[in-house]
Amino acid sequence: LLVNPALSRLLGIDPAQARGRGHLESLRHHGLTELVGEVLRGGRPAARELRLFSPEELVFDAHVAPLQQDGSPTGALVVLHDITRLRRLEQVRRDFIANVSHELRTPLASIKGYAETLRDGALEDKTHRLEFVKTIEEQAVHLSKLVDDLLDLSLIESGHRQPKLTATDLQALAADVSRHFVAAAAERGVTLAPPAAGPSTALADAAQVRQVLANLIDNAIKYTESGGRVEVALETKGSEVIASVRDTGVGIPGTDLTRVFERFYRVEKGRSREAGGTGLGLAIVKHLVEAQGGRVWVESRQPGGSAFFFALPAA
Ligand code: ADP
Numbered sequence: 001l002l003v004n005p006a007l008s009r010l011l012g013i014d015p016a017q018a019r020g021r022g023h024l025e026s027l028r029h030h031g032l033t034e035l036v037g038e039v040l041r042g043g044r045p046a047a048r049e050l051r052l053f054s055p056e057e058l059v060f061d062a063h064v065a066p067l068q069q070d071g072s073p074t075g076a077l078v079v080l081h082d083i084t085r086l087r088r089l090e091q092v093r094r095d096f097i098a099n100v101s102h103e104l105r106t107p108l109a110s111i112k113g114y115a116e117t118l119r120d121g122a123l124e125d126k127t128h129r130l131e132f133v134k135t136i137e138e139q140a141v142h143l144s145k146l147v148d149d150l151l152d153l154s155l156i157e158s159g160h161r162q163p164k165l166t167a168t169d170l171q172a173l174a175a176d177v178s179r180h181f182v183a184a185a186a187e188r189g190v191t192l193a194p195p196a197a198g199p200s201t202a203l204a205d206a207a208q209v210r211q212v213l214a215n216l217i218d219n220a221i222k223y224t225e226s227g228g229r230v231e232v233a234l235e236t237k238g239s240e241v242i243a244s245v246r247d248t249g250v251g252i253p254g255t256d257l258t259r260v261f262e263r264f265y266r267v268e269k270g271r272s273r274e275a276g277g278t279g280l281g282l283a284i285v286k287h288l289v290e291a292q293g294g295r296v297w298v299e300s301r302q303p304g305g306s307a308f309f310f311a312l313p314a315a
Pocket of ligand 1: 251281
């Protein structure tokens with residue numbers, strides 16, 4: 001009888017052709033025609049969740065109510081609510097909880113195992129006991145880093161760490177952060193080159209940019225083998241200041257490039273954990289940069305290394 005433009009678009013219904021035809025012919029969605037059929041036969045309203053697969057997967061909360069005139073059925077009214085976003089968010093939350101549990105369980109299992117080994121006699125084992133205690137300590141440090149990162153992410157996501165934007169000298173800031181990493185780089189046999197002198201003032205939150213740079217430089221050193229090089233650079237281009245951290249390290253395969261900013265996404269799980277990574281660093285970087293009105297991206301050649309960039313509005 002009637003169809004609005006949204007439904008005709010969703011189900012590919014041509015109103016002129018559908019007019020006067022039954023629901024089986026015009027709706028062409030198995031779940032929906034079944035639901036309408038039930039309501040027409042039973043005379044009672046019904047609701048169900050339905051999925052549509054073209055052009056993309058959509059989830060609908062479908063409500064169908066019988067229409068009556070003078071007590072006799074004349075048809076049914078269909079109302080569809082698009083709940084795709086809601087269902088997706090629920091899925092993201094479920095995945096996140098599963099990931100967090102898994103990430104917490106691994107170090108906890110190790111702490112528990114070593115503590116039991118010590119209790120069951122290894123305390124007397126002078127050659128190994130110190131090593132066991134060190135492992136327990138390392139795993140505890142990793143756990144607390146994980147919890148710190150999680151709290152950080154949650155503060156940023158809930159808007160409790162709103163950036164305070166002021167004109168910030170990114171060159172001085174990046175040089176200072178680089179200085180803090182010189183020793184760590186040298187220990188791994190990696191050369192760390194600080195940014196060249198030159199004015200690069202952006203509208204940014206200095207503390208947050210510091211955290212972003214520290215994360216990127218830390219990763220660059222972590223994923224670069226001895227003999228490699230990490231370079232921090234700044235460039236003012238149009239209305240933006242672009243910061244980059246390039247390394248000559250292991251690189252990132254093309255298929256993983258778009259996903260490294262996701263929470264807990266790791267290219268190689270073993271290598272990241274070995275290096276003490278939580279898998280949250282780049283997610284924090286992305287949130288911090290975007291909250292300051294900037295953007296972040298990565299380029300990688302394999303072999304050849306990776307280059308992480310972020311752009312902030314020039315001041
Ligand atoms: P992690 O704590 O595991 O380092 P991040 O969120 O900082 O977590 O990074 C996510 C993943 O991206 C890392 O596990 C690693 O596989 C990859 N990655 C990040 N930075 C680099 C880099 N400079 N070179 C190669 N791979 C990198």
